[in-house]
Amino acid sequence: MLAFKATTSFPPLLLAAPDTIQQHQTRLLPAAMPEYKLIYFNARGRAELVRWIFAYGDIPYTDERFEMEDWPEKKPSVPGGRVPVLLVDDKPLLQSLAIARYAARQASLIPEDSLEAARCDALVDTTAEIMGEVYSNVFKLDKEKMAEVFKDDLTPKLITPFLTSLEADLEDQEWFASGQVTWADLAIGLVVGGLKQFDADLLSQYPGVEALVSRVMALPNIKEWNDKQPELNF
Amino acid sequence: MLAFKATTSFPPLLLAAPDTIQQHQTRLLPAAMPEYKLIYFNARGRAELVRWIFAYGDIPYTDERFEMEDWPEKKPSVPGGRVPVLLVDDKPLLQSLAIARYAARQASLIPEDSLEAARCDALVDTTAEIMGEVYSNVFKLDKEKMAEVFKDDLTPKLITPFLTSLEADLEDQEWFASGQVTWADLAIGLVVGGLKQFDADLLSQYPGVEALVSRVMALPNIKEWNDKQPELNF
Known part of the structure; x- marks a missing residue:
């Protein structure tokens, strides 16, 4: 332990x-x-x-x-x-x-405004839903089959609609809600950023989302935390 | 529509x-x-x-x-x-x-105290998780097979641990958190109350939970809402 x-x-x-x-x-x-x-x-x-x-x-x-x-x-x-x-x-x-x-x-990391807080909740719920679906497949499929399921099933069903709506919501904002970093930004950085392991080009059509993920990864405390993380399987 | x-x-x-x-x-x-x-x-x-x-x-x-x-x-x-x-x-x-x-x-319906609010969140998440598992089975099984899965799989795996911890948490409190009705109480009334359709005796060993469910159902606005609901399949 x-x-x-x-x-x-x-x-x-x-x-x-x-x-x-x-x-x-x-x-x-x-x-x-x-x-x-x-x-x-x-x-x-x-x-x-x-x-x-x-x-x-x-x-x-x-x-x-x-x-x-x-x-x-x-x-x-x-x-x-x-x-x-x-x-x-x-x-x-x-x-x-x-x-x-x-x-x-x-x-x-939670907006004071209750509707903005709710938008963050919804976004975090969707990242968790995507993570759940992805991992339930990762644990039962080999790498090649997983890449196929990711591309042909998970992406059109779950990930594309999510990235499309996120890209539209972000417009040219720096952060997703309330003009401040929220836990929703961290969840996007973590989960959406993590999906790139299954498709390196995943975010190429979503420049706003890609920039948000990079911005989250560059937050000094997040960068420091990630830099000292051990290699882990999931 | x-x-x-x-x-x-x-x-x-x-x-x-x-x-x-x-x-x-x-x-x-x-x-x-x-x-x-x-x-x-x-x-x-x-x-x-x-x-x-x-x-x-x-x-x-x-x-x-x-x-x-x-x-x-x-x-x-x-x-x-x-x-x-x-x-x-x-x-x-x-x-x-x-x-x-x-x-x-x-x-x-949300406690001011952030830890009490979080306890409500956790409870609602668990009711939603249980509802998701139950309905994913209901939609693919006939009535007899569903009763069997409910009793032999869902109850020991998910429902018993939840009801046991809920009974312990409630002790002799009227409501689950903060001495007031919260959305967690409504979620328990709705989801746990609804599970009785699969096993009429489900709550017999959980008198605190059973009393809470009855108390929720008797809230005047909830009773009025339920009384006027049409018959629905789920």
Whole structure:
């Protein structure tokens, strides 16, 4: 099992144990931040968006990972019995998108306007849907067959309609919603960017989306996080 | 195609055309509410939670429905090309849960506290996941085979873990989160309540959940909405 603290640019005080934080709290510090522990396979999968959000927001957390083959043994000790799970002061929060939205709220990655926030939700839901469909195929097909299914089935059915609407929505905006980086931009960078492994030219007809993906990848905290990531199968 | 205004207890002024509303707006009225149109099949499916939330909140909207067999003809005229879609002053918002969460925000069905809101999100995601799995089976199996799959596969894999954790979380609370009705309670009432059609005794070992479902069904606006619903296949 791997367990390591994510490196952050937070002042050391906030990385100390919670009782130490409380003892030393002053008006200069935000309200005591909960202790976060994210538990997932040693994979990107359904946890990586949460990790990107924590990285973007410089939010300290324990990134606890285990190998796939250890899951049956590990499962009984995991609160809620499913992963990803985020422990917030030891209380389990389940469901990858609920965790990501909560983290995004802490990282100021959600628009204040409720309709703009909803547009981000919809976009993240669609990226998750695409990711789910892609991986359900990746896990059962060999590389050649997967390339075929990606091109002939997934692209026309799911990916083209999504990229087309995204390109239209973006127009010449720098970010997708509210003129600010949101968790929807991070989800696009992660999921749409990741799809290029199945078709290197995927974004050639979507210059706005391609530029958005590059912009997300170039965010300093995201770049730093990705640069230090180990090689992972998914 | 069916299209009708949901009946509401809103003052007639708010059901008038938007320009009329603006002309007559006074400090007694909330800020001008957008015009809402929900487009979906003539079915409960992935739109019913949104309809329950609008009913609960007395929020006026056009509930536009069409028959399944008309979808290929209808699709090109539907903004976004997918359903459900909520038009907010003619702008499309996609994804059933993004729509439901947005509606829930308008209906004050989301806790202020971000962790409590996230717990509701997680719960709604799990109900949606269960609904998706159940319906993917219902559509391909006959009644007898479905009862078998429900009992031998879906119940141990998905439903029992969910009901067990829900029962534990509820303890002796009246509502799931924050001591108030939330959209998570409505989702449980709708989805978990609906599962009883596959197993009438499903909730017998979960008295807290069973009481919650009954409490949701007895909310006056929810009861009124359900009482006037037509018979639908799903």
